[in-house]
Amino acid sequence: MSKARLVITAVAIEGRTVTEVAQTYQVSRSWIYELLSRYRTEGDAAFEPRSRRPHTSPTAIDQHTIELITGIRKQLTQSGLDAGPDTITWHLRHHHDITVSASTIARTLNRQSLVQPEPKKRPKSSYIRFEAEQPNETWQSDFTHYRLTDGTDTEILTWLDDHSRYALHVSAHPRITGRIVLDTFTQTAGQHAYPASVLTDNGLVYTTRFSGGRGGRNGLETELQRLNILQKNSRPNHPTTCGKVERFQQTMKNWLTAQPNQPVTITELQTLIDAFTAAYNHTRLHRSLERRATPATAYQARPTAGPTADRSIDTHHRVLSDTVDKDGKVSLRLAGRMHHIGIGREHTRTQVLKLVDGLHVRVINAATGELLRDLTMDTTRDYQPLGRPRGPKPRKPRRPDPSSGSGLSGIS
Structure with a gap:
């Protein structure tokens, strides 16, 4: 009662x-x-208890503003762009000269049933955020899949500046390989200079550190070590470390999916990617930059960083088992490229150990410990010769046949 x-x-x-x-x-x-x-x-x-709601709400937004909020939300969603409260706040302020807080817009979207509840989603406050202080201090890279209208699978590779979120390079390929990663990195560095560090996940096109020691460093790892560029990789099963580039790819794929004319070929897909990248870099004020600048403006606002790490003593040691093949050689992969080392046919089928220290390689007999080859690899050559003279062995002069009588006839 x-x-x-x-x-x-x-x-x-x-x-x-x-x-x-x-x-x-x-x-x-x-x-x-x-x-x-x-x-x-x-x-x-x-x-019965009475409602405590006030009879009037002088600060409540009017119906016209509510319609603008829902209209902007619908337009952005259909275009495949971000349509959160912060984005709508920016559009209201810059396109309609109306100032409404992001929290008010969030409540309005909830009342209009335009937000899907995600109670299990991890709160943003629980993430540890980091951001590079300068452009080119860190580049993030990743690739994502995209299917063409004919069912063909493609992969899109991205290089993104961590400080400004500037999309340095975005390209579509049938399949991303280590050679493509290295080539696009070199191409991007030629346009924007080399970065101080690179942050990626643990895909084999980026690093071979989880490959069990087989193959050695790939092409990208070797080039970064040569240029004194620090290489950083995320922890396994921890995608938020590379969250900036993954968030960029999500925004890009949402935009691509929303386009009325879906690409049939990789060329058409690349044309759409170029259009999105241009708008992303030069037109759209980025949320992480507090809607004050585009990624291109933020990238150019500060001096760029460059390689500073001393990786001259960063050697790579490996002990590998092998068998000398029928041609008298063994194989060794360096920088993602296969090389062959001459040992000699007299050692065919011999079990050997390859002791690799960077480019210095020693090949020893696994049973006796005999040193069979000690060399410094020439990475410009696929085959490392023994140094023996090439060509057929000189033929010995034939002995004259006494029975033939040639050459000694007439000598008494």
Whole structure:
């Protein structure tokens, strides 16, 4: 039973005075008189709790603004672009000269059932955010899949500046290989200078550190070590480390999917990618930059960083087992490229150990420990010769046949 019912019953039915009831239930006399008045007018409805909502809301947004919010949300969503409260706030301020807080827009979108609840989604406050202080201090890279209208699978590779979110390079390929990663990195560096560091996941096109020691460094790892560029890789199963480039790819794929004319060929896909990248870099003010600048503006606003790490002592040691083949050689992969080392046909089918220290290689007999070859690899050549003279061995002069009588006839 509610306190209101007890108070009214004590006064109206038991006949107790208002003062006595007020002291008993620790309420004000004015509230009791208000209850009695409501009871005489409304009957039992007076016992129901009243809404505490104010009669007027002077700060509430008008219907026109609500329609603008929902319209912008629909337009951005159909275009495959971000349509969150912060983005809508920016559009209202810059295109309609209306200032509405992001929290008000969020409540409006919820009331209009335009937001899908995600109760299990991890809150943003739980993430540890980091950002490079200068352009070219860190480049992030990743690739994502995209299917053409004929069902052909393609892969899109991205190089993104961590500080400004500037998309340095975005290109589509049938399949991303280590050679493509190295070539696009070199091409991008030729346009924007070399970065101080590179951050990627642990895909084999970026690093071979989880390949069990087979193959050695790939092409990108070798080039970064040569240029004194620090290489950083995310922890396994921890994609948020490369979150900036992955977020870029998500935005790009949403935009591509929303286009009315879907690409049939890689050339058409690249044309759409170029259009999106140009708008992303030069037109759209980025949320992470507090909507104050485009990625291109932020990239050019500060001096760029460059390689500073001393990786001259960053050697790569490996111990590999092999068997000398029928041609007297063994194989060794360096910088993603296969090389062959001459040992000699007399050692065919011999079990050997290859002791690799950067470019210095020693090949020893696995059974006896005999050193068979000690060399420094020439990475410009596929085959590392033994140094023996090439060509056929010189033929020995034939001995004259006494029975033939040639050459000695007439000599007594």
